[in-house]
Amino acid sequence: MNFDDTPQEAEFRATARKWMEANAPKKYEAELSKSSLGRIRLEKEEIVDVGKAWQKKKAEGGWACLHWPKEYGGRGATPIEKVIWQQEEGVYGKLTQPFQIGEGMCGPTVMAFGSEEHKRHYLPKLASGEHIWCQLFSEPAGGSDVAGLRTRAEKKGDDWIINGQKIWTSGAHYSDYGLLITRTDPNVPKHKGLTMFFLDMKSKGVEVRPIKQANGMQEFNEVYFTDVVIPDSQRLGAVGDGWNVSLTTLMNERMSIGSRLATGFPEMFEFCSNLMTEDGLAIDDPATRSKLASWAVKASGLKYTSYRAISSLSKGERPGPENSIGKLVSGTMLQDIATYAMDLEGAAGALTGADEEAASGQFQQMLLSSPSMRIAGGTDEILRNIIAERVLGLPGDIRVDKDVPFNKIPTKGR
Amino acid sequence: MDLKDNGMNFDDTPQEAAFRAEAKAWIGANAPKQYEEELRKSSLGRTVLKGANILEVAKAWQKRKADAGWACLHWPKEYGGRGSSPIERVIWQQEEGPFGKLSGMFIIGHGMCGPTMMAFAGEEEKRKYLPPLASGEKVWCQLFSEPAGGSDVAGLRTRAEKKGDDWIINGQKIWTSGAHYSDYGILLTRTDPNVAKHKGLTMFFLDMKSPGVEVRPIKQASGQSDFNEVYFTDVKIPDSQRLGAVNDGWNVSLTTLMNERMSIGAGVSTGFPELFDFCNSLMLDDGPAIEDRNVRSRLANYAVKASGLKYTSMRAISALSKGDRPGPENSIGKLVAGSMVQEVAMYALDLQGAAGVLSGPEDAEVAGKFQAMLLRAPGTRVEGGTDEIMRNIIAERVLGLPGDIRVDKDVPFNKIPTKGRA
Amino acid sequence: MNFDFSDEQKQMRDAARKFLAEKCPPKAVREVLDGKATYDKALWKGLAEMGFLGVAIPEEFGGAGAGHLELCVIAEEMGRALAPVPFSSTVYLAAEALLLAGSDAQKQKWLPKIASGDAIGTLALFEGKGNPSPQAIKLSAAGGTLNGVKKPVPDGAIADFAVVAARTGSTGRDADISLFLVDLKAGGVEVRSLTNIDPTHGQAELTFKNCKAEPLGAAGEGWGILTQVLDRAAVLMAFEQVGGSDRALEMGRDYALDRIAFGRPIGSFQAVKHILADMYVSATLARSNCYYGAWALSTNASELPEAAAAARISATQAFQHCSKNNIQVHGGMGFTWEFDCHMYYRRANATAVTLGSLSYWEDQLIDRMRKKNAA
Ligand SMILES: Cc1cc2nc3c(=O)[nH]c(=O)nc-3n(C[C@H](O)[C@H](O)[C@H](O)COP(=O)(O)OP(=O)(O)OC[C@H]3O[C@@H](n4cnc5c(N)ncnc54)[C@H](O)[C@@H]3O)c2cc1C
Ligand SMILES: Cc1cc2nc3c(=O)[nH]c(=O)nc-3n(C[C@H](O)[C@H](O)[C@H](O)COP(=O)(O)OP(=O)(O)OC[C@H]3O[C@@H](n4cnc5c(N)ncnc54)[C@H](O)[C@@H]3O)c2cc1C
Ligand SMILES: Cc1cc2nc3c(=O)[nH]c(=O)nc-3n(C[C@H](O)[C@H](O)[C@H](O)COP(=O)(O)OP(=O)(O)OC[C@H]3O[C@@H](n4cnc5c(N)ncnc54)[C@H](O)[C@@H]3O)c2cc1C
DSSP: OBOOOOHHHHHHHHHHHHHHHHHSOGGGHHHHHHOBTTBOOOSSSOHHHHHHHHHHHHHHHTOSSTTSOGGGTSOOOOHHHHHHHHHHHGGGGGGGGGGHHIIIIIHHHHHHHSOHHHHHHHHHHHHTTSSOEEEEOOBTTBSTTGGGOOOEEEEETTEEEEEEEEEEEETGGGOSEEEEEEESOTTSBGGGSEEEEEEETTSTTEEEEEEOOTTSOOOEEEEEEEEEEEEGGGEESOTTBHHHHHHHHHHHHHHOTTOOOOOSHHHHHHHHHHOEETTEEGGGSHHHHHHHHHHHHHHHHHHHHHHHHHHHHHTTOOOOGGGGHHHHHHHHHHHHHHHHHHHHTGGGGGOOSHHHIIIIIHHHHHHHHHHHHTTTTSOHHHHHHHIIIIISOOOOOOOSSSSSBGGGSOOTTO | OBSSTTOOBOOOOHHHHHHHHHHHHHHHHHSOGGGHHHHHHOBTTBOOOTTSOHHHHHHHHHHHHHHTTOSSTTSOGGGTSOOOOHHHHHHHHHHHGGGGGGGGGGHHIIIIIHHHHHHHSOHHHHHHHHHHHHTTSSOEEEEOOBTTBSTTGGGOOOEEEEETTEEEEEEEEEEEETGGGOSEEEEEEESOTTSBGGGSEEEEEEETTSTTEEEEEEOBTTSOOOEEEEEEEEEEEEGGGEESSTTOHHHHHHHHHHHHHHOTTSOOOOSHHHHHHHHHHOEETTEEGGGOHHHHHHHHHHHHHHHHHHHHHHHHHHHHHTTOOOOGGGGHHHHHHHHHHHHHHHHHHHHTBGGGGBOSGGGIIIIIHHHHHHHHHHHHTTTTSOHHHHHHHIIIIISOOOOOOOSSSSSBGGGSOOTTOO | OBOSOOHHHHHHHHHHHHHHHHHOOHHHHHHHHTTSOSSOHHHHHHHHHTTOTTTTSOGGGTSOOOOHHHHHHHHHHHHHHTOOSSHIIIIIIIIHHHHHHOOHHHHHHHHHHHHTTOOOEEEEOOBSSBOSOGGGOOOEEETTEEEEEEEEEETTTTOSEEEEEEEOOOSSSGGGEEEEEEEGGGSSEEEEEEOBSOTTSOEEEEEEEEEEOEEESSTTOHHHHHHHHHHHHHHHHHHHHHHHHHHHHHHHHHHHHHOEETTEEGGGSHHHHHHHHHHHHHHHHHHHHHHHHHHHHHHTOTTHHHHHHHHHHHHHHHHHHHHHHHHHHHGGGGGBSSSTHHHHHHHHHHHHHHTSOHHHHHHHHHHHHHHHHHO
16 A cells, blocks of 8 residues: 555656646636635636636647547546646646536547547547537436436437427536437336437527526526437437436446545635634634544545545556445535534624635635535435445335336326 | 413413422422432433332332322323323422432333223223322333334234134234333234235233233343343233224324323433533543533533423423324424434543443443443334334424335235245 | 555455454354453464464564554454454554564563463553543652552453553653553552443553553653554554444345335335445545555554544544444344344444544544644
8 A cells, every 4th residue: 555656657747747837827826726616716707718728728738638548639547647637737627617527427428429430529629628518417307317307309310309408407508519318219118218419509499598506606507409400420329228328427427536526624624724713713622623623534534535446446446336425425514614614703604795705705605505516416315325225235216117108107297 | 381372481370389389398298318319310221229129119109109199190080190281290290300210110101001091991991900000000011013013013913813702812022111020011913914904903901911921031232121022822812901993903003102202291311411410520631521612512502402302392281281282393302312312422421531431330420321321322213113213204294295105005914025034 | 556455465354354254253252242251362362373463563573574554454354343352452552552662672572472362461541531641641650660540441451461651750741751561460550340331342440559660662752652652553443443334334234135114125215225325424434544544554654643533533433323323223123132233332432432532533633634734
């Protein structure tokens, strides 16, 4: 067991560091260091623009999507090299947020199911950030229950005609392409009648309506489809096999290790180290310490859990299911941390003006954003079910919707 | 105490004050004072008296109360009670104080068996059996749970078969608290396995000394043996001891369970008063524990849970005393208290450092007390409905959420899947 | 980076698991639980023969000279099996203290005996309620003799020797504390067994009356050595706790699959599934923190103090959490003496305090993180 770089790793790190020195957009460093969950933004510029420029520069230097094959815009790097890169990229990594869904989920799905021609055409631009991708899975009728979706795709000649609605689509408003799952056969059981496509978000008949979120921002959207035409060549996987294709996407989400999971702990530790209360520094207070310690060991537990996964990946093993705990642990933790940070400030914790911005503003944004961490990409309850069923081998729920044709499932008249 | 009409207040009305004075005077003259100190110090998992048999002391105290009209106060006089109002009962409990801890062995009889008898037994049986139950001369137990079904009580298998005017019982119960010192028990049996599980049950009461009843104590995780297995081999029960109609036993049992919920003021143990006392006297490395912010923060959290439970039960008492049925709020008591006691006990051990492990006589005062709590608490989270069942009850009966999807409900009992374990 | 145990270490873990499954089934643990023995002597001998007692002791002192990563995997298995032997006191506390501070002669005298199973050792630190702190040490040492009372001392009633923390000065500083080595069979010590929440592991009170003792390490350096010993023991104990957590989780899972209520396995109810999923989460976090602790321990990294506290806290929380909810999943059965659930619950709550309480380690962790940040 060791944490040391091997000679090759050390060399890779040196190269990365040198390149960063020469190329990173240093003028944003201070602002980015202070950004945290729910509040990654720049004073004078659009984060998406700055993000795109940075991603482009990385792609040119060979530092984008490092673990992807070179022919698709990557570097063919090892998992550990990816981690080393992330360590060296540091705070600038926060600029990659708009690309995470594309890199972590859409890209790998296209890689697994797209034709060679498509891969060579779409993936390099995805990697370089020129094109942003989104994931069109959730619908009003089904978020946890994705397989309950109703957006229809009907074959017409060589094309498919799409009608329906998606919801909660992050980044749809600035996306160029999307991964879309549809229902092609409502007469078979729900998981059997789905088909996956990708489409140009500028296609005729696609309408994106932003949704204002609970935290005041607008990051996700409703997307309406009215007679949208998708050529059959943009189908991913076989007709009726969309559920399996979507599992690949979701698995990839779980495997996208080393992806920086915000826990709120570093911010909280720093905040407590500097906050003066009536009787001294907050961090000297036993009650605060006890809480900090509990969070510290969760944060480090997550970190080392992902290191364990990286180690097994780099030995060519499939990482175990340990990684699925990340979001489950960190979602609630962010919420608790933000609540406590506001508590420490007393009544002033409620203020959000410019003066307060530096400290409590950060935690307020965390507080308001953290509920979504507990929902997006699988709710806490669904994750617990996954752990119980896939990791511990417990039986699934008793189901009323599984082996019946989709159009025979009870819907409460809706 | 009145929360609505004349504004909220906690003062005794003149009648209540008179009642309180009378109770206080009687307790002053009659309580077994020699045990007061020990009882005050006992807590969940550890009510013991040195040099005396607690069962005998408890029975003597119950008898004395009954003789003077202070037993089962809210029961009608003809059945051994006093016909008191719910508030009088609370006043009595406040005055009885630590001596109330002696009633532990009667809780099942007074809280569940008695009310079931009252609702379903013949007049003759009520007059015969209830007064000695009230006075503690006879102790009762509840024979519901079986190896195959605790949460799933309605899955029970103990058979009752009619033979002339009698019923013949064969089967096994488990987890029966106090069976080893009980005189009578209420017993839920299956009389028809060919109908749906809830439809083929019948309730009886029986003499625990009947031939064919065998009680085998079970040693608990805590080391004590308060519960038992009870085996029935061709035990005969006369039909006159049936409670409710044949095959209506599930409804009868719901009465029992409802009553359990209504036996308010029974005062669930939270461990908070003990922890507060302990922190008040404990010295840490850098001063009194009660001055430590971490200790305070935790104490405050426990304090509001304990007081929340207390005032929830007060609200129920107020409702009761106005003739309203208390709402379901009371079902939260055991759910909150069970895990709270567990946490409180763990924290009390923590506060003592390594010495928290010790439990010998000289450490009994603190460490031992909290250890007993720690070891008993898991039982609280299971007995009388597990935490999970309690949450289901709250979700379904209070919040109106749908029940689980069931595979066992509308099928004949003998067709329910058992994984081959018939 | 390689953040995993090596294949050889994993093989050793498998060997230890197999050995303990055979030699230390629950029945054997119960012999001690029920007071029929003070510890499992046959198992102790067997552990020696397997080379497990001396796995981290250098070959020159009769050990296997493997290392601390190997000791970690064995510790995990000891915790899983609830082995009723004085492993933690002898190996994590006494042997570590000797390795850190013992003279060559002291090592030669005791380490081979530890490795061969012929000597049981312990650390006599606490004097009643409270956590590790120099101020709490009152037992005095003067002219090579000790006077005072230590309690609780883990495995004190069966130990052959003890490392004793004593006061040798009164300046109010750490330098007031020195360590001594005492042969408990040589007289001058009264030993009294104390009952405790986990009867599978004894605790005792040791009263020193003009007891002869030899210094361990330099005078006035006792506190520094002790802090290191406790950190090292914290990592090793954390592995035991993780082993126990995993076993409790497994027991709960198996029972949930087997037990039928309402016509279906109770493991098909979400309420039960989610309890078990949460147990898995806490056990996994603890395991990962422990691996980091193992790395720091085995390389004597400067991160050890922080890593040890994190492993200790995380593993204590996980073991308490898993052992109590294992009972819950078992319903009434979990509350019987006959089922093994309560043995894990007892062990979890005993190990939670024996090296100093959770609150203490929480305080330590934040202190250490702060120091690191300041540096
Ligand atoms: C910030 C944010 C960004 C998102 N981005 C995207 C995106 O880019 N693309 C996309 O496709 N989707 C996206 N989503 C949608 C997200 O995946 C869904 O919201 C999520 O899967 C939950 O679905 P739902 O909202 O329909 O809630 P529901 O599924 O209706 O859940 C409601 C509640 O019921 C519980 N529940 C449901 N089923 C079960 C069950 N079987 N067992 C136990 N509990 C259950 C849930 O845990 C939850 O508490 C995003 C969501 C958020 C908040
Ligand atoms: C100290 C003590 C005293 C007792 N005294 C008596 C007594 O005097 N008389 C008597 O009749 N009984 C008594 N009991 C029995 C008690 O009522 C049962 O133990 C309890 O109802 C649980 O049943 P079980 O033990 O069969 O556990 P199970 O029902 O097998 O439960 C095992 C686990 O599964 C969970 N579970 C079961 N069903 C569901 C569901 N539908 N949804 C979600 N989770 C579920 C439970 O919550 C639990 O975690 C006593 C128990 C104890 C511990
Ligand atoms: C008020 C109350 C208190 C309880 N206390 C305990 C307890 O202390 N310990 C314990 O182990 N279990 C307790 N239970 C029972 C617990 O709910 C059962 O373990 C649980 O109901 C599972 O039984 P079941 O699903 O077979 O019955 P259910 O499916 O809940 O009920 C079966 C049938 O009984 C009837 N029924 C159920 N509840 C009521 C009601 N409140 N009023 C009228 N009819 C009803 C309905 O017709 C229903 O279809 C209590 C239940 C209730 C309602």
